[in-house]
Amino acid sequence: MTIQKIDTATTTRIEHDLLGEREVPAQAYYGVHTLRAVENFPISGTAIGIYPDLIQALACIKEAAARANHDLGLLDAVRADAIVRACRELRAGRLHEQFVVDVIQGGAGTSTNMNANEVIANRALELLGHAKGEYQHLHPNDHVNLSQSTNDVYPTALKLAAHFGILRLVEAMTVLRRSFERKATEFADVLKMGRTQLQDAVPMTLGQEFSTYATMLGEDEERLREAVALVHEINLGGTAIGTGITAHPEYAARVREHLAQVTGIALVTAPNLIEATQDCGAFVQLSGVLKRVAVKLSKTCNDLRLLSSGPRAGLGEINLPPMQAGSSIMPGKVNPVIPEVVNQIAFEVIGNDITVSFAAEAGQLQLNAFEPIIAHSLFKSVTHLRNGCLTLAERCVDGITANREHLSALVRDSIGVVTALNPYIGYKQATAVAREAHATGGSVYRIVLDKGLLTQAQLDHLLRPEALTTPQVLDLAGR
Template identity: 80%
Template sequence: MQAGHFRSEHDLLGDREVPAEAYYGVHTLRAIENFPITGTPISIYPELIKALAAIKQAAALANHELGLLDKPRCDAIVAACQELMAGKLHEQFVVDVIQGGAGTSTNMNANEVIANRALELLGHQKGEYQHLHPNEHVNIGQSTNDVYPSALKIATWFGIAGLVDAMAVLRRAFEAKADEFADIIKMGRTQLQDAVPMTLGQEFSTYAVMLGEDEQRLREAAMLICEINLGATAIGTGITAHPSYAPVVLRRLRDITGIALETAPNLFEATQDCGAFVQLSGVLKRVAVKLSKTCNDLRLLASGPRAGLGEINLPPMQAGSSIMPGKVNPVIPEVMNQIAFEVIGNDVTVSFAAEAGQLQLNAFEPIIAHSLFKSVSHLRNGCLTLAERCVKGITANADKLRATVENSIGVVTALNPYIGYANATAVAQEAHATGGSVYEIVLRKGLLSKEQLDRILRPETLTRPAPLDVLAKPQ
């Protein structure tokens, strides 16, 4: 069936010439022509290819166990799938990440690549489907409508595991800085106005705690995507599948992936509902929002070097300007901000796509997949970049931070229990009007002694709940 550098393949719409060396077939060829949208093929997401291969391998083993697929074909399909899971032939997954058809083009791309590689392993030529067919053998007992969403969940599960690991790297970087800066006193701020003193370590510990919380939220979201609809086939009835297929393929898929997958209790609901993807996207947005806020803080604290806050120094990564000599910009926090903006936008896309499903199927899962995979991948890369190329190299301007505290009006808050709110307000107003220090004004007014002030304004008293002997009003 091959002539020159092409082979002829047939489908519902007729005959087409497919490149002889291609492992994909006519269905994939039509998808390439129909969806020239982004120019980005699904091979950009290796976790998706591996998830599809895992499902096809599990299906072959299940169908062989149930007497529907002979051993030679089963073994060839399994071997081809194992090669895909090892990273081979991914360049043959060429359909666009954005496609119509509810993922059918992706499923057929997988069926064709696996079939043609299996044919080679059996000693046949690509396209000799009379020996092993993409639909009749690779796709037996399956539909795009249960394969594709199940593959998305498996791929996303692996992606989340990588993201959680990257977030842990960033969290540990912030924890190390929190320890390093534990004794460096500074002014805290609310609404960009001086508030009360704290330590720089306390400030950095906040960023670590926020990451730790979101690591747990992601693990919880990952549990939701362990429920799959494999065995539902087209809409949930399981039509064309063996009556025992669902539990057998689940067992096989668990063994292959190592994931504690479960078959959904209602396959009709699971085939049309994208709620788990919406939940996960919301958690990814939460992660992005908090990381972006953290990077806003880093950029603000490092602003300057002379005309800004200048409390910390970010490690210089590159020249910051083509016109201003010596300028260095906070490029690493800036790139994380932009990742966050993208993730927030992706969440909107996922929400619209999930809402747009109709009746027994959601046709828009390809854009859900593309959005989720981008969010997970970019957040992972961003966390690792932020940790390695920014947070680990941050230094503190300790002397400037202490001087800011000593010159701040905000320390007057610590005197409320001793001189009263009215007196403290008067001291603050005078300090603001004259530029004088709170310490000096309190002494001059005779509101407290030097010994009392020194005891009250100790750093360890200012940055944590005061011991009883300090809170006791002077006699």
């Protein structure tokens, strides 16, 4: 995103910073620091306003800071109230379009923090009856950023935003898990062949197969809840490097109390603020769990694509709901586009995890300058995984049907059922039966019967569906 310079005096205002004067669009709520950042970082074309969780997190922090500073006698009631009111508007979704700094930026997040300071200050000025840019009444640095540094605000904002996003991701995973659970119940009586290394193994039910996908999701929901607890430890109050310079001795405790009240999150101030200011371990841990979710979700989608392959020249065991025409040249072709898009999300999340790892490792001394790319990577992973889970549930899993007759025929003709006879005819005899069935195309049932290895009654008992798909007490007395 770029800012076009406007020369007409009636449509701009003059602001000052370390480098001098600049014209800022008169109606903009951001100021000169944001303007320079937009010009300096024309990188991705994506502004931080695309992540509402981040904007809301920043607003929560600035509101809590204003309250704490007022408690400590550092900020008068009029300014504190105006800042709080402006922050609450941001939390309600207003002015997010004013957060125009690129998501990929230098400066360890300073541009993001200043974008927030300026937007909040200018909206607060309006609420006080002043014009934007009249910072002598309420200043972005002196009042909105009072007792703060980018170095404690930005990582705290990332943790809050991650918390908000992860909870929604868990909700979406729950939706998908329940979709698989419903299918597991629907397919509980559908016998099929299980496979290992893409070769026939032993029978199972299609319900058992789908229940595994539900179980995997449930496990990862728990892992995410564990990981999100790590981001509840914050370094707010540490200011520049964790020593708390420029902050009141009671500020860290006060601001944490207010922030916990504003967000509803049980936050904890890190015991060592210097360590917490430079350490990105919580983000690495969270990214690793997101990668775990992605890997297992992608494996599930691989299975869905394989099980539905065909419809006549593949496995063809299940049918995915047709969502769109699959080819511009092959009439009637329908592709598994929903699992395919979720696969691609997983590939992206795995790449994002690598980015987070490199960025966390690259930190030096008392600060990590690369938290913006950590934030961008984490937020993309969370957002895309959430959307992928909901899409997979609603546009694929809910509509899956089973090709029951085909599955039954595969079990009936499979050599794999001979495994169930191992305890009764022995591995050597079972191997001979399997080899003959493979060579002749005959059924295991008929070959065992013809060889007199078991009676028909015994075979019917041993090869009944429940015996093939669950543990059984072995009766070897007559072997």
